[in-house]
Amino acid sequence: MLLSPVFHRKTLLKNNTPRSPGTRPKLLAVSSGGGHWVQLLRIKPAFEHCEVTFVTVHDSYQAQVPDHKFYLVNDANRWTKIALLKAARRMAWIVWNERPDIVVSTGAAPGYLALRFGQMMGARTIWLDSIANIEQLSMSGDRIGHCADLWLTQWPHLARPEGPHYTGAVL
Numbered sequence: 001m002l003l004s005p006v007f008h009r010k011t012l013l014k015n016n017t018p019r020s021p022g023t024r025p026k027l028l029a030v031s032s033g034g035g036h037w038v039q040l041l042r043i044k045p046a047f048e049h050c051e052v053t054f055v056t057v058h059d060s061y062q063a064q065v066p067d068h069k070f071y072l073v074n075d076a077n078r079w080t081k082i083a084l085l086k087a088a089r090r091m092a093w094i095v096w097n098e099r100p101d102i103v104v105s106t107g108a109a110p111g112y113l114a115l116r117f118g119q120m121m122g123a124r125t126i127w128l129d130s131i132a133n134i135e136q137l138s139m140s141g142d143r144i145g146h147c148a149d150l151w152l153t154q155w156p157h158l159a160r161p162e163g164p165h166y167t168g169a170v171l
Contacts (some may be wrong), residue, residue, distance in 0.1 A: 003048070025169045028100035028123070029089075030055040030114040032075060032107060035132055037061055039106040053098055055091070057110060069098075076109050078139070084109060092117050106130060106170075112140040115148060126150040129158075131169055 001047045027050035031040040037056055041064060044052075057075040073090045076083035087110060095103070095117040103118030104126045105111025115125045127148040129141035134155055137145065141164070145151035151163040159166035 024049060024051045025101040026050065026097055026098060027052045027102040027104060028095065028114060028118065029053070030105040030109055030111045033057045033061075034099065036106045036108060036111070036130060039128065039130065041065075041171045043104075043106075047104075050102065054102070055094055055110060055114065069155060071122055073110050077165075078109075088113050095121055095123075102126070104128070108140045112144045115144050119147060124149045126152070127164075128152045128170070129154065129156070129164060133158075137164065 029040055029044070029045050029047065029052055031037045033056065037058070040054075040056075044065075053069040053071065054061075055071045055073055057073060059072050062070045071094050074083055074093070076087040078084070091110060091113040095114060099121060100118060100123045102124045105114055106128045106153050107130050107132050111127070115127060118125050125148045127141055127145050127150070129137050129145070129152065131154040133141070136142075137153065137158060140153075141153075145164055151165065153159055153164035153166055154169040156166045158164060
């Protein structure tokens, strides 16, 4: 599995995270719709030791994660500035209320926002760039990757020593 070699409690939780022994880390899993959501679900087994909350842009996806907390955020991009501000407000509220230890995203704008707000709250962050971006990194991935605690690509030719790193593909 793509995340298994790097997805360990000790390496992902920051030292200042107060958790009782036996308490599972809180993980916020965020994606846009379509392929981003499919890829997020494909890495879901890596989260089995966490208390997972999903955030995405389509209410119908909730049926695919029935045993998890689920939030809806509006879809937005750089061309829809008002929608982007609305999504940022909603994502800030979600991160503030959930207080995740870890934020994972497969993209795009909702994931970018989640990683930014998660960092502000002291969460560890993981960005997994979409497999659809074969020629170059996604715009969101290129902008957030340098700030993420773990930055991954699914294409070996896009990997660089400073990141993103390649450890395999999801699809």
